[in-house]
Amino acid sequence: MIAWTIYVTFAGAIVLLVLPRVFARWLALVTAIAGFAIGVATFCQHDVDLAHFRTVVRVPWVPALGMNYHLALDGISLTLVLVTGIAAISAVLFSWDVTDRANEFFFWLLLVVGGSYGVFLSADLFLLFLFYELVIVPKYFLIAIFGSTNKEYGAMKLTLYSFFGGALVFLGIIAIYVTGGSLDLNQLAQFQFTPQLQSWAFPILFLGFAVLAGIWPLHTWAPTGHVAAPTAGSMLLAGIVMKLGAYGALRVAMNLFPQGFQMWRTTIAVLAVVGIVYAAAVALRQRDLKFVIGYSSVSHMGFVLLGFATANVFGVSGAVLQMFSHGVIGALLFAVAGRMIYRRTRTRELDALSGMNLSRALPFAAFTFVVASAASMGIPGFSGFAAEITILIGAWKSYPLAVWITGAGMVLVAAFTLRALKRSFFDVDLANTAAAPPEMEPITIPEKLGAGLLMFATLAVGLYPKLLLDRIQPAVEAMRFLK
C-alpha cells in the first residue's frame, strides 16, 4: 500500500497541469494529504514487519540488465516517508498565497515530494538513483523561477553541488553493480565486497550522498539555496531534500560497505563535529534571518552525520530520529521566516525587524517562532532534544571527546537561536513600547493549520519518542555495519 504514496503524488502532479488554476492549491493539498494518510495508515498497521527492508513491489523492468522496479519498506523508510508527508502538507499550506503560475509551482513541488517518496522506498539502486536525480530538476525550477534574493545564483549553486554529488554516487553505483553483479539492495547487503574496494568506494559514495546532507565543507550550497528558495522550497529543502542525502549515505554507503565505513568513520565524526560547531558559529554572525536558519540546518544535519559515525544502535537510531525532527523543525522555522514574516514585512534583515515590534503585531507568529526555536535549541519535550540526546548517548560510547565539543556547540546553537528570536520579535525599543504595533495582514488560517501540524509533530515525537524509535531501532539493528 505504501507504494501508492509515489503514484498518488505523481498522478496529482500530472493532473495539476491540466486543471484550471483555481483548483491548483486544493488539488496539491489533497494530494499531499493523501500521501501522508497512506504513510500514517501503514504506520498504524501492526502486522507490518518494519525490522527488515521488506519488499512491497517487485516487477521486472529491464530484465536484460537486472533492473527491477523494486520498492521495500522498513522502520527507517517509514519514518522518512512520514516526515515527507508532513513537510509536503505544510509546504502546500504555506504556499496558499501563490497565485503567479500556481499550477506550475505546485507541479514542481509535488515532483520533489514524489521523487523523495521514491528514494525512501527504493530497494533497487538504479531506481533509487533515478528518483534521487529526479528531485534535483524540479528543485532547480522551484528556486530559479519562484525564488527571491539572488535566486539564480542560489539555484545554480545548489544544482551544481547536487550534480557533483550525483556524479560521485553514479561512480559508486557502477562500482557496486560491477563487483556485486546486482542492483538489488537486499541482495547486495549479503554480498561480501573486498576490503580493498570498500576502502575507496565507501568514501566516494558517502561523500556523494553527504553533499546533499550538507556535510562540512561541502555545505555552502545549503544557506544560499535556502535563502533563494521560495518559502515552500526552503521547507522542502530543509524538510526532505537534505534527508535524501543522509538516507542514501545510510542505506547505500554504510549498509553495503561496513568495513569501508569502519575505516572512515572517525573522519566522518570529525567533519560532523566541525560542521556542527562551525555552522552554529557562522549563524551567530548572520544578519539575514533566513541565513541564520540555513546555517542552523547545516548544524543540525551535522548531528545526523555524527550519529552515523558512532556506528552503534543509539547513535544511528538517534540520527534517523534527528532526520525526522529536523525535517519538522526546519520546515517550521522557514515557514515563520519566509511566509509569516517576510511576506508581510518584505524584509528579513534582523536589524530592520528589530524595530518593528513584531511580537505585538503578529502574536501567533511570535508564538510559533518561540516553539520552533525551543525545539531547535533542544529543549526537552520537543523532538530535537529526544534525537540529539540519543545521538550523544551513542557518541559517548565511541567518541567521548566529540560529545564535549558538540556540547559546546549546542551552547552556540542556543545562542544564535535566542539572538535571532530576540532581534526578530522581541527587540522592542523602550521608547516605542507605547506605540501601536504596525498594521499587518493577520495570520491566515492555512498558515495556522500548517504551523499547528508541524508543532504537533515535534511535540508528539518529543514527548513520546518511543513512537518512532520503536520502529527505527529494529531496522537499524538489522543493518550490517552493526554486526
Next chain:
Amino acid sequence: MVGLISALILIPLAGAIALYIGQPKNARTVALIFNALSAFYALLLWQKFDATAPGLQIAERHAWIPSIGAEYLVGVDGLSLLLVLLTSLVFPFAFCAQRLERGACALMLVMQAALYGTFTAQNFVLWFLFYEMSLIPAFLLIKMYGGENRDFAAVKFFIYTFFGSVAMLLAFLGIYFAKGTFDFATLAGLGKSGLLTGNLKWFAFAGIFLGLAVKVPLFPFHTWLPDAYQTAPTGVSMVLTGGLSKMGVYGFIRLLVPLFPNEIKIAGPWLLALVVCSIVFAPLAAWAQRDLKRMVAYLSINHLGYCLLGLFAITARSTSSLMDTHAALSGVFLQIFNHGITAAALFYFVGLLEQRRGLRGIDDFGGLMQRTPLLCGWMSVAMFSSLGLPGLNGFIGEFLIFKGSFAVAASVTAIAVLGLLFTAVTFMRAMQSLFGGPLVESCSGFSDLIRSEKLVILPVTLLMFAIGILPQFIFNIFNATVTHMARLFA
C-alpha cells in the same frame, strides 16, 4: 524485383531526382513525402526482422565486379537496423526544422540514400562507395548553403574526411592484396588468427583507424567538426550529427574491432587515453564557447566519446567477461541511437532560437522563461536528456557503458565520469543565461512555440522519455546481435 533494402536506398535517390527534374515549388513537402515512404519501408524492415536471430538477415546478393571481389551485398543485423531506423527518424526531423531550398533538399536526400547504403552494405567496395557518397553532399551543403565562414569550414571538413578516406582505402587495398576478399564476414573470420603480418598489419590498422577517427570524430582529429556544424544550416547540422557521425562509430564496430582484435588489444591503452581526452576536454571546450551551435557541436564530441569508451574498454582487455561486454555493447548501441535523437533535437532548438533572434550567441538571449516558457521547457528536456538525467534516454546508455567499461578499466571510467559533470555544468550555465535573469530587450518580441513546431518536437520528446523509462523495445532490436558480438569479442 527490388529487395526491401535496395528499395530503401533507392527511394531517397528517386526523391532527389524528382526534385531535380520536377522543380516543384515546395521542395520540402516533396522531400517529406519521400521520407515518409522510406520511413514506411524502414518500419517494414523492422517488422520483417527476426529479433532473435543474430546473423545477417533480409540479405540481397548480386554479382557486381567479380574480378576484384566486389559484389552487391546488403543486409541487416540488429545494429544496422537500429541505424536505419535512426536515419529514417533524423531526416524527416531535419526537413521539418528548416525550409531548405530545392537544391539543399535534393542533396540531403542523396545523403540519406548514402547513409542507408553505408549501414547495410556488407562488402567493402560497396560500403566505401556509399561512405564516400555521403561526403560529397555534405561538403556541398556546407559550402553552398552554410552561413558565415562556410568556405573555410567546407574545405576543412573535406580535407579532413578525404584524407581519412584515402588512408582507409589504402589500408583495405593492402588487406585485399594479402587476403583476396572484400567481404566483411569473411574478413572478420580471418581477423582472429591475424589478418596480416609484420608491419603491414599496423599500417592497415592505422589507416582504418584514422579514417574512422576523423569521421566520429575522436580527439585530436575533431577540429573540423565545430566549424562545420557551426556554419551548416540547422537541418544539415542535425543530419551531420544525427546520421553522419554515426558512420564512424558504426565503422569501428563493424570493421576495426572484428578485423584487428589482437592489434586493438596492444593499442588499447592509447586509444582509451584519446577517448578520455575526447570525453573530458570536449565539454570544457563547450563551456568556453559563446556560440550556442558551437557549444552543442563540442558536446557532440563528448557524447560520441562515450560510445568509443565502451567499445575500446571491452576490446582492449582480454579479461572482460561476457556480461560486461554485453552491457557495454548494449550501452554503445543505445548511446548511438540516443545521441542521434538528442543532439539533433538540441540543434533544432538552437535553430528555433536563431530563427527568432537572428543571432545565436549565448549572450544574445536572456530571461526567455518569462517570454517563451514552452520553448524553454521542451529545450530543457533535450538538455537534460543530453546531460544524462535518469528517466531520460541518455542515462540508460551511459549507465551501461560505464558499467561495462568500469569492470575492465576502472580508473579510465572514473576520469570519464568527470565528463558527465562538465557537461552538466555547461548545460546549466547555458540554461541560466538563456532562460534566467531579466528579459533582454531584443527578446521581448519572441513568439512561443507555434503549433507546427510543437508537432515536430512532441514525438521526439516522447521518444526520449520512452527510451528513458522503458528501454526494452530498443534492446529487443539488437539484443541477439549484441550477444553474438559479445561472444566474438570476449
